[in-house]
Amino acid sequence: MKKLSDLPCPIARSLALIGDAWSMLIMRDAHAGLTRFDEFRRSLGIAPTMLTARLAALTGEGILEKRRYSIRPPRDEYVLTEAGRDFLPVLFAIGAWGRKHRGDGKITRFYDAETGTEIDPLTIDRGTGAPIGTRPIRIAEVD
CATH class of the missing domain: 1.10.10.10 (Winged helix-like DNA-binding domain superfamily/Winged helix DNA-binding domain)
Structure with a gap:
């Protein structure tokens, strides 16, 4: 393996x-x-x-x-x-997924320390501006 x-x-x-x-x-x-x-x-x-x-x-x-x-x-x-x-955006993306799919009951929330607003991450593709997961993907190995 x-x-x-x-x-x-x-x-x-x-x-x-x-x-x-x-x-x-x-x-x-x-x-x-x-x-x-x-x-x-x-x-x-x-x-x-x-x-x-x-x-x-x-x-x-x-x-x-x-x-x-x-x-x-x-x-x-x-x-x-x-x-x-x-690595912080990765953690917040995982957290957003967890809130959506594992968010029953008591849950930790994350807030912007300066504004006091809850952090609600959005992952987008820099090239298209489209949110990740809204367009089909293709996987290819490149050198």
Whole structure:
């Protein structure tokens, strides 16, 4: 079986890196301003070994950057890189899908911190201006 990271499809390659739920939730929390191991652990309720592995993968792939904030005792924080910051629209697209198809009961909402309005993402094709999902697609491999 092929590894996802070796496939030519950018969706497959991205899922190989960040396709598990814990990594997605770490990215959500990083975008909300969390940077420290204990903050992520408290927010997610994740086992320390699992969190360590996910943070190592995200830093190893350049999604987060590990920075030392204390020498004694040695402590690091995890901050978003450009690639990590570019991931926010992906999270919001997943969130919009979840609100539409899994939105029963109590649900978290996301608001613009400056305007106070709820964020309602729209993904559009830059070339046509059409919302993604309103036009047929074709998949092709190109070099």
